Amino acid sequence: MTSLVRGFPDAEFQTRTRRAQALMAENDLAALLLTTEAELRYYTGFLTRFWESPTRPWFVVLPAVGDPIAVIPSIGAHLMRQTWITDVRCWQAPDYTDDGITLLADTLMEVAPQGTRIGIADQMESSLRMPLANFRQLESMLAPREIVGDCSVTRRLRLVKSDAELTKIKTATAIADRAFDRVPEIAQAGTALAQVFRDFQRLCLEEGADYVPYLAGGLGQDGYGDVISPATDTPLAAGDVLMLDTGLVWDGYFCDFDRNFSVGPPSAEVSKAHQQLITATRAAFDLARPGALMSDLFHAMNACVNPQATGSDAGRLGHGLGMQLTEWPSIIAADHTPLAAGMVLTLEPGIILPNGRIMVHEENIVVTDGTPVWLSTPQPAEIRVI
Amino acid sequence: MTSLVRGFPDAEFQTRTRRAQALMAENDLAALLLTTEAELRYYTGFLTRFWESPTRPWFVVLPAVGDPIAVIPSIGAHLMRQTWITDVRCWQAPDYTDDGITLLADTLMEVAPQGTRIGIADQMESSLRMPLANFRQLESMLAPREIVGDCSVTRRLRLVKSDAELTKIKTATAIADRAFDRVPEIAQAGTALAQVFRDFQRLCLEEGADYVPYLAGGLGQDGYGDVISPATDTPLAAGDVLMLDTGLVWDGYFCDFDRNFSVGPPSAEVSKAHQQLITATRAAFDLARPGALMSDLFHAMNACVNPQATGSDAGRLGHGLGMQLTEWPSIIAADHTPLAAGMVLTLEPGIILPNGRIMVHEENIVVTDGTPVWLSTPQPAEIRVI
Numbered sequence: 151m152t153s154l155v156r157g158f159p160d161a162e163f164q165t166r167t168r169r170a171q172a173l174m175a176e177n178d179l180a181a182l183l184l185t186t187e188a189e190l191r192y193y194t195g196f197l198t199r200f201w202e203s204p205t206r207p208w209f210v211v212l213p214a215v216g217d218p219i220a221v222i223p224s225i226g227a228h229l230m231r232q233t234w235i236t237d238v239r240c241w242q243a244p245d246y247t248d249d250g251i252t253l254l255a256d257t258l259m260e261v262a263p264q265g266t267r268i269g270i271a272d273q274m275e276s277s278l279r280m281p282l283a284n285f286r287q288l289e290s291m292l293a294p295r296e297i298v299g300d301c302s303v304t305r306r307l308r309l310v311k312s313d314a315e316l317t318k319i320k321t322a323t324a325i326a327d328r329a330f331d332r333v334p335e336i337a338q339a340g341t342a343l344a345q346v347f348r349d350f351q352r353l354c355l356e357e358g359a360d361y362v363p364y365l366a367g368g369l370g371q372d373g374y375g376d377v378i379s380p381a382t383d384t385p386l387a388a389g390d391v392l393m394l395d396t397g398l399v400w401d402g403y404f405c406d407f408d409r410n411f412s413v414g415p416p417s418a419e420v421s422k423a424h425q426q427l428i429t430a431t432r433a434a435f436d437l438a439r440p441g442a443l444m445s446d447l448f449h450a451m452n453a454c455v456n457p458q459a460t461g462s463d464a465g466r467l468g469h470g471l472g473m474q475l476t477e478w479p480s481i482i483a484a485d486h487t488p489l490a491a492g493m494v495l496t497l498e499p500g501i502i503l504p505n506g507r508i509m510v511h512e513e514n515i516v517v518t519d520g521t522p523v524w525l526s527t528p529q530p531a532e533i534r535v536i
Numbered sequence: 537m538t539s540l541v542r543g544f545p546d547a548e549f550q551t552r553t554r555r556a557q558a559l560m561a562e563n564d565l566a567a568l569l570l571t572t573e574a575e576l577r578y579y580t581g582f583l584t585r586f587w588e589s590p591t592r593p594w595f596v597v598l599p600a601v602g603d604p605i606a607v608i609p610s611i612g613a614h615l616m617r618q619t620w621i622t623d624v625r626c627w628q629a630p631d632y633t634d635d636g637i638t639l640l641a642d643t644l645m646e647v648a649p650q651g652t653r654i655g656i657a658d659q660m661e662s663s664l665r666m667p668l669a670n671f672r673q674l675e676s677m678l679a680p681r682e683i684v685g686d687c688s689v690t691r692r693l694r695l696v697k698s699d700a701e702l703t704k705i706k707t708a709t710a711i712a713d714r715a716f717d718r719v720p721e722i723a724q725a726g727t728a729l730a731q732v733f734r735d736f737q738r739l740c741l742e743e744g745a746d747y748v749p750y751l752a753g754g755l756g757q758d759g760y761g762d763v764i765s766p767a768t769d770t771p772l773a774a775g776d777v778l779m780l781d782t783g784l785v786w787d788g789y790f791c792d793f794d795r796n797f798s799v800g801p802p803s804a805e806v807s808k809a810h811q812q813l814i815t816a817t818r819a820a821f822d823l824a825r826p827g828a829l830m831s832d833l834f835h836a837m838n839a840c841v842n843p844q845a846t847g848s849d850a851g852r853l854g855h856g857l858g859m860q861l862t863e864w865p866s867i868i869a870a871d872h873t874p875l876a877a878g879m880v881l882t883l884e885p886g887i888i889l890p891n892g893r894i895m896v897h898e899e900n901i902v903v904t905d906g907t908p909v910w911l912s913t914p915q916p917a918e919i920r921v922i
Contacts, residue, residue, distance in 0.1 A: 156768070188590075200764035202750040202783060203862040204574075204661045205855065224849040228762035242851040246870045249660060272668035274635060275590045282658035283685055299669055348741045351748075355734045355741075360766070362737075362747065364588040376614035378586035380746070382542070397588060463610040465628040469591065476589040484632045 154321060156401045158195060158314050160234040165312075166193055167218060170303050174214055177301040180266035181258060182212040185279040188473045189271065189304050193218050195233040197402045199361070200226070206243040207280040209254050210235075213261035221254045251284050255291040262295050269300030275478055276305075305478050308470075310492035315472060316516060318403035319494055322359070323514050323525040326396055329353040330409045334536050337392060339413050340385050343369050346392070347381040354398045364397030364406070364475050372417050373507025377408075377464070377500075388414040391509060392536070397475040404475050406496050407512040407526045411534045420509070423501050424533040427511035430454035430499035431528070434468070434481075435515060438495065438522040444485040447497070451481070455501040464510070468498040471514060493517040494525065540707060542787045544581060544700050546620040551698075552579055553604060556689050560600055563687040566652035567644060568598040571665040574859045575657065575690050579604045581619040583788045585747070586612070592629040593666040595640050596621075599647035607640045637670050641677040648681050655686030661864055662691075691864050694856075696878035701858060702902060704789035705880055708745070709900050709911040712782055715739040716795045720922050723778060725799050726771050729755050732778070733767040740784045750783030750792070750861050758803050759893025763794075763850070763886075774800035777895060778922070783861035790861050792882050793898040793912045797920045806895070809887050810919040813897035816840035816885035817914070820854070820867075821901060824881065824908040830871040833883070837867070841887040850896070854884040857900060879903040880911070 170193070174182065184190055187201040190210045201208075209221040220230050223243035230238050239257060241250045262268050270278070278285060289297050311319065329350065336349035351362045367381065368374025371389050386392060395408035412420055430451040437450050451467045452459060470477035471494045479487045481495070498512040514525040556579070560568065570576055573587040576596050587594075595607040606616050609629035616624050625643060627636045648654050656664070664671060675683050697705065715736065722735035737748045753767065754760025757775050772778060781794035798806055816837040823836050837853045838845060856863035857880045865873045867881070884898040900911040 197766050198764045199750050199752055199766065202860075204663065204860055205862045205866070206851075223851060225762070225851055226764060227849060229765050240849075242849070244660060244851060244866050244868065246660070246868075270668065272672075274630060274632070274667055276667050277590065278664040278668050278671075281660055281662050282656065282664050285664075286658075344746070348744070348746070352738045352741045355738045358734075360730070360734070361751065363749070364585050365747065366585055376611070378584045378612060379615050380583050380585065461610075461628050463613060463626075463628070465592075465609060465611060465630060474588075474590055476591045480591070480630050482630065482632075 162312060162314055163193060163195055163234050166307060167212065169307055170212060171214060173301065173303045173306065174269065177269070177303070178267055179269040179300065179303070180214050180262035181268045182300055182303060183258065183268055183270045183297065184210040184212065184304070186271070186277065191402060191473060192304060192308060194220065194230065194235050196226070196230055198226070198229060207250060207284070209250065211257050211261060219257055221250060221257050223250070249284065251288055251291070255288055258292055258295070264294050267296050267298045268292065269303065270297055271304060272299040273302050273305070308472065309478060310490055311472055311494050311516070312492070315403060316492070316494070318401050319405065319472060320525055322398055322400040322403055322405035323407070325354060325357045325359050325400060326398055326405045326407065327527050328357040330394070333394065333409070333411060337386060337411065337536055339388050342383045342385050343367070344381040344383050346386070350394055350396070354396060358400065359398040360400055362396060362398045366395050368393040370507055372420055372505055373423070373503040373509050375507060377510050386413050389417065391420055393510065395512065402473060404471060404473070405514055405526065406471050406475050407514050408510060409529070409534060410509060410511065411536045413536055415535065416533050419503050419505070420533060423503050423509045424511070425531040426454055426501055427499050427509060428529060428531045431497045431511055431513050434497045435522055435524070438489060438515060438517050440489055440491055440517065440519060442489045444479050444481050444487045444489070445483050448481045448483050448485070451497065451499040455499045462500055464500050467500070468496045470494065471496050489517045491517055491519045548698060548700055549579060549581055549620050552693060553598065555693055556598060557600060559687065559689045559692065560655065563655070563689070564653055565655040565686065565689070566600050566648035567654045568686055568689060569644065569654055569656045569683065570596040570598065570690070572657070572663065577788060577859060578690060578694060580606060580616065580621050582612070582616055584612070584615060593636060593670070595636065597643050597647060605643055607636060607643050609636070635670065637674055637677070641674055644678055644681070650680050653682050653684045654678065655689065656683055657690060658685040659688050659691070694858065695864060696876055697858055697880050697902070698878070701789060702878070702880070704787045705791065705858060706911055708784055708786040708789055708791035709793070711740060711743045711745050711786060712784055712791045712793065713913050714743040716780070719780065719795070719797060723772060723797065723922055725774050728769045728771050729753070730767040730769050732772070736780055736782070740782060744786065745784040746786055748782060748784045752781050754779040756893055758806055758891055759809070759889045759895050761893060763896050772799050775803065777806055779896065781898065788859060790857060790859070791900055791912065792857050792861050793900050794896060795915070795920060796895060796897065797922045799922055801921065802919050805889055805891070806919060809889050809895045810897070811917040812840055812887055813885050813895060814915060814917045817883045817897055817899050820883045821908055824875060824901060824903055826875055826877055826903065826905065828875045830865050830867050830873045830875070831869050834867045834869050834871070837883065837885040841885045848886055850886050853886070854882045856880065857882050875903045877903055877905045
């Protein structure tokens, strides 16, 4: 792994910033207020697992002109100063009387004249990573400026990945590919599912993952009940289908795909379901070129796995992928986003078996100007057997 | 690990719910609206790593009387129905026209009569895990009901851990203790820090962690620059201090402590700094009984490591711990929370070395009616050497 380059050249962040500022100008936004991990990292390169602690809020202000300004707890100053950001303003958090709000308000007032609009992410997949009471206080401190939706500026930019981002995602998918190939080492009839989960994460680390923020799975006779459950100590048994779905990270970028394994020879129903899942995945892959819509991918897969066109619990058949395990957009009938070169997608069809259980398959691809490219190694129609 | 009991008896969740309802009655709240992972899990037992995906919002409504109501994406229905919650209301998310907001508003209107107040977490360490635009829409749909701060109901309850919670935290700390004891297996002069990070997470898994959501560390000659940085490929060198700080999880509960290692014999400055950190930790431990205040612990530690009483970048010298890596309250001069039996704390003094670098030490303890109890194994004054 040591030969791979971590981080990005400053030019990458400068480009992101200028593109955001162009969209801000179009939408009459004097500044963006960023509060979440992915938003801050996208513009600054600030990469830390410290976000696991909910104690401290972190802010970046993106002005209409010029470079981003970090307004952060002093515990992060040393790390932020190693990024391309030069304007780093700190307070000693946690501060029970003023946890950075005055510093943030002052910064916003400095870059956004009275009467202007400050954008904040407010649409689907966003959240407000700061206390609501502080946000309300900030709003009144900033008046007559208005805090409005950010017109999804950052979400729109993140939709298309740069070559440097693609390299990181490819590294992550390759690591997971190797880990999945080693599952027979760790999972046999009799192994507790919780042990399989622990060992699979170990394999991901051995193969080069920085960390494994996501592992879910399913286990059951001829299918499983859901795809988000944590592991239990239930032992694998002949006739079970084991599904492992991982989002591991390399240098801040995720893969997100799964593999199904039959414990012993699969039943006819399981074999057929897996085959249909692969057929569906390939149908979407074949369509995934600029000009197609996300809804086209949905219908291509849904026709294979859900010919009665009933709704599914998962609610979608794939999604974007990159700095987060799941990103905009979703592969659903209502999403008419046109595909563009550089979009990274998961294709994730699910199927209901005759016994009422489910099976889900997932691959990662990147859209190009021509034929799409598999990032994960596409699976054959036959389910893996352990 | 298989002999340990996962989950909680239903009575634990019922007790939490009734206690919350008593506080709600005191504060004139007709319902609580819960949006974050820890809040939902605290009342329902809903444990999944699926929160890693930002796509879908999840809600629980806690009425003034009766059991919590889950208002969640259908992908979570199967898992939620395995908890003690019987009223599970679902929509197929993501839904671009109404992502659960009408269902949530209807549920809230059902339990909160017109003119009443609905509480939402809005103070420090909280965030709003739903799109802001949807929250604003919800507020107008609910009028003339008002969404107000939750008077920190959930935060207050979570401050004191039950015996069942303590068992889980003890399990997590014991796993990390064993992993730290094995660090000499994976770290020597010449090993890349990124490799140490990967291997240490592997050790945590081998020793029984379900997953390792947090690992940070420091590396440098006679101290390090910060405590939140990700690993680089820098190799360990003689004279370096290596610090590893992990928050690993067992059954949804965290430990959070660190260990320092000198690569080769430590310098006199490093030896002295480590000794002061241990002295500080023990000073706080000795005070940690009911009747003492969080600020007492701060001053006891600060006198050892920061006799000039200047501010520190970390901003605090410890914090609560449990379902999250860091929980309320903070060990700072301004926090006068009285200690109570069942509070789990990290004691985390930091010190600045003569060269300007820092060292941090951390242990986990639980307050009892008498002498506090170490959860992590308290370290001797001498730094570990590898």
